[in-house]
Amino acid sequence: MSQNAPPPEDSEPSTGERQWDPSFISARREAIVICSIFALLLTWAISISYFDGYHYGSVKIPTLLGMPRWIVLGVFVPWIIANAITYWFCFFYMKDDSLLEPEDEEDLNDQDEDSLPESTSENG
């Protein structure tokens, strides 16, 4: 980093001068969705397992499909659902962004612009 350059005043790029890269915006949005999916599945797996699996210590544990019920409902079912969500995310939500050098992708960027309103709103 060049130390001779005057330090910027705040964290956000100055409005009107910078335009966020649309692929940065879409990747950031996808990252937020991924973290939300993680939180949802974590909550599911841990809460079901806690309420149904942590207080037995006896021979008569409820079973489902030949396995302890808490494992089926707390791990196996959310695992299957996680695959379904992953399918949705990969094939219906995640955006195909170009990974090329910016100079090489000018035309592609122009095509993306219409579908990414956040990029303009962040630039003020």
Next chain:
Amino acid sequence: MNPILAATEGSNSAIVTFTFYIAIVMFLAWLSNRLAQSKAFLSEYFLGSRSLGMWAFALTFAATSASGGSFIGFPSLVYTHGWVVGLWIGGYMVVPLVAMGLLGKRLNQMARKTGSITIPDVLRDRFESVAFGALATFLIVFFIIFNLIAQFKGGSLILQSLLDGVPLFTQSRAWMSDTIRDMPFFSAADPGYLICLLVFSVAVIIYTAYGGFRAVVWTDVMQGLVMVGGVALMLPLAISQAGGLRSVTSKMAEMTPPKLVSLELKLEDGALARQRVTIPKNSWLIDPQENGEIRLFRTKARSEISTGLNLAEWQTDDADSHRIPAIEITFPEHIEQNRNQSLDAPLAIEVVSSRDYASGASQAGTYVSAPGPHPTSPDGFLPLSLAVSFFFMWTFSGAGQPSNMVRLMAFKDTKTLRRSIFTVSIYFTIIYFPLVLIFCSARVLLPGWETESDRIMPEMARILTFGINMPWLAGLLVAAPFAAVMSTMDSFLLMISSALVRDVYQRNINPEASERALKRLSHAVTLAVGTGAMLAAVSPPQFLQDIIVFTGTGLSTSFLVPMSLALYWPRYNRQGAFAGMLGGFCTHIALYVIGYFLYGRMEPFKPLHFHPFLFGAIVSATLSISVSLRTRPPSDHLVRTFFCRSETASQK
């Protein structure tokens, strides 16, 4: 013949399988090297020219993530602690989405923008800091060297387990024993282990050094398929031979953990040994009681009664070498099942000490419920806070591994990324959950392996294939853990090599180095690092699995937060990155040091039972954000380069 004893006998088919496997790997390396001739060397050798398609990218990612632990340590845990290990590994349901989706697109794009080939490359350019790049290089080399040594040892132990009892291997071991007898550095090593280390290491070093990243990826693809094939074969065999899943669960619900005992073994009636008497490791010993009941033990160590003596002793650093470690079976059905396998020797057994499991002792149902039994922890195997921690750790630790990050720089487009995330998601589903089912079945089929639970995978392979009269198939099944170790080792080997050649030599010492010189240096460094790790593994440190966990979480606590913020937060600056990376690293080390002083072994201190990774990541994030906000923002051109559209594109 007793099926269990018969199944442990070896045959040359294992060697045939192994040789065939290595031949394919070498062919792939040769093919890869041929392809590399026409491409820019460094980008091809360390990154496969950023051109990985879906299958290559998905399977190399999956195979690298699934290290030896997945087929050695993980089965051992399922066997030892029961169904609760399903929850322990549950975080893998979101690992592909988080580990690939969170950073993949941005990291790949940033690496292309700057022409980066390695992770330190990306960080150095993002923060325009040679020192930060050097810190990242140092941490990668520091952690991965330890991990590499542990993986070399793990791979050799698997091979040894596969070849034990094979006639050719037995002959080779005798030859090696004679050869190393007078060699100071090697004489202390087990000759069988040494042969396996040599064969295994030389194979991995050669194909990695010769073929580079593309060879590693192609072999990963093959290894990934071998792993899933192994699991797919074992699952129906295990469940059917154990009598069905319902039967497995109901039997596990009745099981109680063994007792941990020390035994004194003497020849009966004070007799002295006329010749040396050997009591092998994992020997069953039966002790009939006066009331008609019997006690059944299984030894955890090999012991001997020397000529002219009466008392057995084993090799240990402890003062009392006459106390042979063993377990006492407490579940009546297992006693009945194994009493006929007792060692046929006139031994008097005295129980010197006996200790219950700290959690789950005498408690039916402990193997089918949480937190699961544990020999030393009164809180059980998986207290709730640790379950939460592991869910976090698997997912975000995977995202923070530099070996995974490098792969995220190598896929060719986002379509490949999308398809690969889903493919890996399915892959992990058909690997990990079935492994839980298989090794729960192992508790029914092979009781008493708490003595050496790391061997449960090859033992299951042998018993299952013997059960269907196809013992040759065992070689193929055991190839799965072997493939898992190889696919991790080759990636780590290449990472160290790239760190030294690209990050240290080319970017800091000789930026003008010719392609030819870099090519020679890359081959030489990969060979040298591999050979060094192999030599270190001749006398490896103890605590194999602990070292792998230590290095894996150490890398992710150091890299996850700095890399994530570098990709997504334009305000993140060099000072914040330094603070975040060092903060994560130091927290990790500190928790291990405290743990060492508290427990006397390589185990981290876990405040409130939360995994150290969580604390490391929290400290790293806190320092990253607070230091960045208190120091000057990054320069305008840096933000524009990495977060904004190019000027020309904007003007259009």
